[in-house]
Amino acid sequence: xxxxxxxxxxxxxxxxxxxxxxxxxxxxxxxxxxxxxxxxxxxxxxxxxxxxxxxxxxxxxxxxxxxxxxxxxxxxxxxxxxxxxxxxxxxxxxxxxxxxxxxxxxxxxxxxxxxxxxxxxxxxxxxxxxxxxxxxxxxxxxxxxxxxxxxxxxxxxxxxxxxxxxxxxxxxxxxxxxxxxxxxxxxxxxxxxxxxxxxxxxxxxxxxxxxxxxxxxxxxxxxxxxxxxxxxxxxxxxxxxxxxxxxxxxxxxxxxxxxxxxxxxxxxxxxxxxxxxxxxxxxxxxxxxxxxxxxxxxxxxxxxxxxxxxxxxxxxxxxxxxxxxxxxxxxxxxxxxxxxxxxxxxxxxxxxxxxxxxxxxxxxxxxxxxxxxxxxxxxxxxxxxxxxxxxxxxxxxxxxxxxxxxxxxxxxxxxxxxxxxxxxxxxxxxxxxxxxxxxxxxxxxxxxxxxxxxxxxxxxxxxxxxxxxxxxxxxxxxxxxxxxxxxxxxxxxxxxxxxxxxxxxxxxxxxxxxxxxxxxxxxxxxxxxxxxxxxxxxxxxxxxxxxxxxxxxxx
Amino acid sequence: xxxxxxxxxxxxxxxxxxxxxxxxxxxxxxxxxxxxxxxxxxxxxxxxxxxxxxxxxxxxxxxxxxxxxxxxxxxxxxxxxxxxxxxxxxxxxxxxxxxxxxxxxxxx
Numbered sequence: 001x002x003x004x005x006x007x008x009x010x011x012x013x014x015x016x017x018x019x020x021x022x023x024x025x026x027x028x029x030x031x032x033x034x035x036x037x038x039x040x041x042x043x044x045x046x047x048x049x050x051x052x053x054x055x056x057x058x059x060x061x062x063x064x065x066x067x068x069x070x071x072x073x074x075x076x077x078x079x080x081x082x083x084x085x086x087x088x089x090x091x092x093x094x095x096x097x098x099x100x101x102x103x104x105x106x107x108x109x110x111x112x113x114x115x116x117x118x119x120x121x122x123x124x125x126x127x128x129x130x131x132x133x134x135x136x137x138x139x140x141x142x143x144x145x146x147x148x149x150x151x152x153x154x155x156x157x158x159x160x161x162x163x164x165x166x167x168x169x170x171x172x173x174x175x176x177x178x179x180x181x182x183x184x185x186x187x188x189x190x191x192x193x194x195x196x197x198x199x200x201x202x203x204x205x206x207x208x209x210x211x212x213x214x215x216x217x218x219x220x221x222x223x224x225x226x227x228x229x230x231x232x233x234x235x236x237x238x239x240x241x242x243x244x245x246x247x248x249x250x251x252x253x254x255x256x257x258x259x260x261x262x263x264x265x266x267x268x269x270x271x272x273x274x275x276x277x278x279x280x281x282x283x284x285x286x287x288x289x290x291x292x293x294x295x296x297x298x299x300x301x302x303x304x305x306x307x308x309x310x311x312x313x314x315x316x317x318x319x320x321x322x323x324x325x326x327x328x329x330x331x332x333x334x335x336x337x338x339x340x341x342x343x344x345x346x347x348x349x350x351x352x353x354x355x356x357x358x359x360x361x362x363x364x365x366x367x368x369x370x371x372x373x374x375x376x377x378x379x380x381x382x383x384x385x386x387x388x389x390x391x392x393x394x395x396x397x398x399x400x401x402x403x404x405x406x407x408x409x410x411x412x413x414x415x416x417x418x419x420x421x422x423x424x425x426x427x428x429x430x431x432x433x434x435x436x437x438x439x440x441x442x443x444x445x446x447x448x449x450x451x452x453x454x455x456x457x458x459x460x461x462x463x464x465x466x467x468x469x470x471x472x473x474x475x476x477x478x479x480x481x482x483x484x485x486x487x488x489x490x491x492x493x494x495x496x497x498x499x500x501x502x503x504x505x506x507x508x509x510x511x512x513x514x515x516x517x518x519x520x521x522x523x524x525x526x527x528x529x530x531x532x533x534x535x536x537x538x539x540x541x542x543x544x545x546x547x548x549x550x551x552x553x554x555x
Numbered sequence: 556x557x558x559x560x561x562x563x564x565x566x567x568x569x570x571x572x573x574x575x576x577x578x579x580x581x582x583x584x585x586x587x588x589x590x591x592x593x594x595x596x597x598x599x600x601x602x603x604x605x606x607x608x609x610x611x612x613x614x615x616x617x618x619x620x621x622x623x624x625x626x627x628x629x630x631x632x633x634x635x636x637x638x639x640x641x642x643x644x645x646x647x648x649x650x651x652x653x654x655x656x657x658x659x660x661x662x663x
Contacts, residue, residue: 011621113631257625271596300642311632311633537567
């Protein structure tokens with residue numbers, strides 16, 4: 001089990017490292033259920049109570065489709081930024097990165113970097129145009145001047161693939177975590193997460209989903225800040241002192257202060273770097289957040305706030321990891337008879353909470369760690385349901401003439417179905433190796449959603465044919481290379497050597513997508529292609545000025 | 556929101572507007588510059604890790620434990636935040652004022 005979160009981190013939080021050994025048993029590893037943690041369960045129930053109250057409050061305000069999908073466009077830039085940062089501050093990145101710093105020091109910082117640098121790029125290239133052109137989903141933007149049906153079908157598939165993969169990984173992670181943090185049963189976690197996720201989205205829509213994410217982000221930032229502060233206090237606020245003490249007690253000594261040589265080769269490093277950086281810009285639940293704010297100005301603000309909080313959070317986890325080296329690895333109370341960390345190294349942040357704040361604070365951090373999963377899955381479920389109702393039902397089946405009430409009803413039914421599917425799959429995958437899923441989700445987002453979205457906004461000559469064939473090829477390449485690569489071909493299917501030697505497909509699958517889109521666009525001589533190119537002017541002016549942007553009137 | 560109609564010449568008029576061109580040119584150049592800086596620094600960091608990790612492992616001063624890698628890593632986090640901040644400041648100030656002027660000139 002000690003590799004569960006690390007593994008999620010490796011894939012989700014973005015390792016530049018291959019961590020092949022750490023990945024070996026991943027989520028298949030057995031978990032030792034810990035003693036019942038009553039304070040943690042009580043605090044978690046308080047969190048659930050508050051969030052359900054907010055959902056009830058939101059349900060009274062949620063009337064229209066705009067309320068449901070985009071919280072009526074009334075979220076402020078700051079609030080949205082906090083919610084976005086919440087999407088990134090997952091249980092995997094909090095427990096996993098601090099555990100990675102604990103075991104190998106500097107390498108933990110490398111992980112965080114890949115995750116963070118995607119945000120400035122989203123700001124410079126995507127955020128304001130996306131806000132100016134879209135309404136509820138990124139497919140609105142991708143299909144703005146292209147033929148709606150094929151592009152929406154592709155975008156919906158891209159979205160659903162990402163959501164499904166992400167969701168399963170989160171469900172399984174929740175099941176494993178609850179045994180460690182609360183001392184409860186795997187199945188309880190999966191059902192609790194599934195039911196609450198459906199409640200938040202079904203009754204509260206985007207408004208409740210955003211508030212749940214914001215509350216979680218705030219309490220996680222508070223908890224992590226407190227831990228980092230206590231660690232710094234322990235070393236008299238001397239960073240040099242912190243490193244000195246850590247190097248003195250760590251088994252690897254001074255080598256924890258430099259890169260650990262875990263980067264296998266430049267291709268893997270670059271491939272993963274690309275998947276992280278541009279995968280973030282293709283995640284449907286993240287892109288959806290840009291429509292919850294009133295205009296491009298607030299959208300920009302939210303990216304800045306998110307980047308700030310995410311960066312701050314990674315600095316905290318770095319301090320927490322080093323703090324754990326000093327305070328947890330030297331304390332026999334946190335080790336079993338063999339000297340291993342109780343519950344595995346992913347528990348070091350939780351043990352550190354105990355070391356610096358006692359059992360009540362331990363309960364608090366445990367509750368927060370579990371709450372993060374709830375908040376993340378709610379956003380995923382809403383994005384998945386929107387792909388079904390807004391893109392497939394309203395856009396494809398009803399040809400953009402859907403009755404608004406009916407569309408929202410379809411979305412709510414989809415959420416319910418998604419919840420049931422998530423619970424069933426969460427249980428079915430209990431002892432399966434699902435750790436590759438988040439990595440695959442990022443690769444698909446970077447190879448299908450992102451190229452289509454980017455080129456639809458930037459490249460006049462893009463046509464429907466190019467977008468659909470190129471995006472489809474990118475999606476296919478990402479999946480095929482992932483299956484033939486070390487994570488699935490060797491670790492899941494048990495073959496000896498991978499056919500595709502690298503852990504991440506993004507470098508190649510992104511290239512396939514971009515080349516495919518280019519080739520099938522420039523060779524498209526049809527009349528509709530000409531029309532689509534002509535429409536670029538109108539789209540360009542709108543994307544730059546915000547003329548005709550949804551929600552801009554109210555602000 | 557309805558899609559644009561393609562025989563609408565209004566869009567081409569806006570594109571010929573001098574203020575619009577100024578806005579697009581200034582904002583695109585600024586965004587591109589910042590993107591290249593961010594991407595370049597990050598790629599340099601990755602390549603440093605891949606090819607010469609020793610550089611990052613060197614202490615910042617004789618007898619100290621803190622290494623250049625720590626400084627550079629934390630520095631990159633700060634750079635990412637600062638660059639987004641710079642962009643927001645200029646976009647929400649200068650560019651939005653320019654945008655307002657465009658909208659006024661074209662009678663929106």
